[in-house]
Every structure is written in structure tokens, then in C-alpha cells.
Amino acid sequence: MSTNPGRLTDKQVAFLLQPISENRVRHLRGMSHLEAWDVRRQLIRIFGFDGFTIETQSLDLVSERETKDGNRSRWTIVYRAQVRLTIKGTDGRPMTVFEDAAAGDAINQPSIGDAHDLAMKTALSQALKRCAVNLGDQFGLSLYNDGSQAPVVLRSLAYMGEPVKESEDTPVGGEPTPAHAEGEQDPEPTPPAPRAVPKQEPSAPAPAEQQRRPGAMPPAGPGERQEALDAMWEAARAVNFADGLPDQFVTAFGHPIEQGTAAEFRQARDLMAGSAAA
Template sequence: MSTLTGPQLKVLLAPVSPQRVSAFRGLAHMEAWDIRRQLIRVFGFGGYSIRTLALDLVAEHSEQLRKKDDDGRPYGDSYTAWTVVYRAQVRLTVYATDGRRLGSWDDGAVGDAAHQPSHGDAHDMALKTALSQALKRCATNLGDQFGLSLYDDGSRGAVVRWSAAHPPRTDAATTSSSPADLNADPPVRPEPTSPQPAEATRAGRDTVAEHPASPNGDAVAREAALAGMWDAARQIQFAADLPTQFADTFGHPVAEGTTSEFQQARALMLGGAVA
């Protein structure tokens, strides 16, 4: 059976970089694109494969909505708002440097897109979210570099640390941990649970009244944060992809974003990670 190389073990047994982890709806979160980047870094180009085992439309419905002004009064013509839910099952397989299979893992997830004015965008967002979440769940079987430690109450510290199947070598992981340290682990903390969903914000209500209050309570801060986010996107030549990535990350379009979300997206982009 093929084994992992020393450099691969060194990376896999290291704790995840805090810069790769962000907060999303109160939980520690890693981006699907970053998981793919780390798969390439550890296993190489062509060193892994992702297979979609199932992708099913779970639910789809529409309703007629109208935009609202700052006082909450509806105005304009009604439009059709779409909500779509997909369920995906994915298989992740990784290979040794000689091309032989090291292992594969299956997992699934559900993704949704709520109250979208475009029928096509609703389907696109929901299915991509389901596929991305399923991939991330598969990848946690590869340890801390792929988000396993985050299940320990959001910890960024290594929870694997050593593997009896891969004893340390001079060219492998430099760690003092060993099977003799079985009782040295801190108490296991419960897995984070998803926060209770707030009442869904409907697409098209791009007014101050429909957003949580900004720190100074006015619309100027939100507009400034929005402009700053777009400036950051243009700086890293990401403006074309920002709307889709923003929706994938925060669960709603840019038009429904809040001051804090725009600020977080800007900080992540300028820090080298896209919101």
C-alpha cells in the first residue's frame, strides 16, 4: 500500500492556520475553494478527484413579493421570488504521488437559496452550496488542515497531532506527540450546532429598514462599507465573481447585505481570502 510522504505528513499533522478560518453566522467556517487549494497543495495537481454521486432537487417554490421603502411600505410592481433546495452526495478520493489510491470518503449536504428574483440564480446557488458543503464534509476525514478541529467547538488547535499508522520519521512531522500521549488530549467539546435561522430576508428589499442597524445606526455607514467591499474586489480583480461568492458565504445577495458583512468581506479579500 502506498504511504504518505514526509512533507505530506508534516502538513497534515499541523494545526489549521487561523487565517483560513472565518466566522459565518456565529460558527467557524472554511471556504470550499480553500479546501480545494489545500488538496492541491498536499496531494498535488491530479492528486485527488471529486465525484458527484447524487444531486437532487428537494424543494422549489415561488411567491409574489414587492419591494418596501424605509417605512416598510410596499411599492412598485410585484415580482416572483424563488426558493430552491438541493441535496448533494459527493465522493472525495485522494491518491499517492505514484498514482495509487490512498482512500475515498462519501458524504452529503443540503444547500438552499431563498427568495431569489432569478429562477436560474436560485438553482445555481442552491446546488453549488450543497456540493461545496458535501465536499467540505468529505475532506474533514483528512484531518485538521481540512476543518476537523473546527468541530471541537471551533478550535484552531490540532486535534489529530499524530497517527500510529504513520510514525514520525526524520523527514516527516516534527511533533512530540505519540501514541504514549493517549491521555494527554484536552476534554472533547461538543460539536457546534447551527444557530436558529432568523426570519428570512426577502430579495429586493434593499432599504435601511430591512437591515440590522449599523454601528452608528445610519445608512451612510452601510453605503461606505458597500463601496469599500467593491473597491477591495476590484483591487484583487475579483469583482466579477464577488456577487456569487458573497451569496454563497452569507446566504443572500449583495443587495441584502449588512454593514458588518460588507466589512467582513472586505477584510477577508484584502487579507488574501475571499469572502
């Protein structure tokens, strides 16, 4: 085992070079990313509770926008965070420092306090993940390679072996935009790209409303789940919240609308109906 001051141990290096586990990767809206809490968990596992520090260098309000809906207000908040991640050796001395920044937003929120809290938390989490990705595949570096989980580092000459040969190298795919690669929200909701709608017989055309609303499920015929989904969208339109619903659904239930259940749709509908009655 390596015992040089200011160096990673052999076990730490070997673990960092392993491919990332499928269990740690979240797939959301066609993109792959890690959760910030999981990044912290992995930092503890590899470097120890006292083996790293996370410092907020700055946290700045970028935008605060109020939208009126009758007597009610909706808030869209954006923050920018600068974060420093310091990795320590087993002797407690700092080995390396990573700094990066990110913006985080909270869109169309009914509470200004909750909106600020969510936007700050999102900005800090994304900045931390951008710092940690410098530690390689265990912290999501391979996900930038078109969402691949195949390792891209393989080995490092600073610690072991021969250079990576061209025949061993992982093919380079397209890199998504950083926000999508890490599962961040866009500053403003972006309408989904138009989907190709299969040609249907004139006697059974696809409902136009289902073709254009975000998060709508394909026609499923009569059924409890479809009825609950339709009722949720109707409630969202009634309170002018259709644009903000997809992101808020993910925040509330941890997955996109397409994966929702009838019970979740009813719960979301009841929350919006209660907001309208307030």
C-alpha cells in the same frame, strides 16, 4: 521519506498534522468555517493536481418554492448532493475514499436560474467539505471542537510514534450543528435569538425597531453609516425582502451586515429600489 505504494509521504503526514492557519478560517455570524475553494487549494498543495478526484454521486432537487409579490416572483430552492472524494498516493493509485452528503439552499432569489445555480453549488461545496474533513486539522476538523483552531489529531499510530496521552489531548468542546460548523445556510431563515438590551435611562430608550430587526447595528447617533443602514432596511421592507436580506448581503459582499460599510448599504438599497421599480 516514505515510499511504500499506497501510502502518504512523511512530508504529507507532517503537514496534515499541523494546526490550521488563522488566514484560512472565516468567521461568520459567530461560527468558523472554511471556504470550498480553499479546500480545493489545499488538496492540490498536499496531494498534487492529479492526486485526488472529486465525483458527484447524485444531485437531487429537494424543494422549489415560488413566492409571489405582486407581479414578481421570489424563489427558494433546495438541493441535496452526494460527493465522493478519492485520495491517491504518489504512484497514482487510490489510497482512500470518502463519501458524504449535504443540502444547500438559495433563499428568496429573484431569478429561478440563479436560485437553482446557487443551491446546487452550495450543496456540492458543503458535501466536499464534509468529505475532506476526514483528512484532519488542515481541512477544518478542529473547527468542530467549538470553533477551536488548536490541532485535535496530533499524530497517528499508522505513521509514527506513541499513542496520544490523555495529558496531551485537546479538551473536547461542544460540536455545533454541521450546517453552522461549515457555514451553510439554513433551509429557512432563522430569527436571531433575542439579545439582552442594557437597561437605559427613561430619557434615552433604545429604539424598538433596532432591537428586533436582524442585522441592525447598535444605536450610533447621527452619521452617514447609520443613515445608509436605515435606508437599506427601509428599502428591504418596501419590497418584502427583510427576511432574506442578511443572507443575500453575505452572498453579495462576503461579510455580514454588521461589518458592512455605508457604500455597501447604499449599493444594496439601490439594487432593491431598482427591483421595486422594475
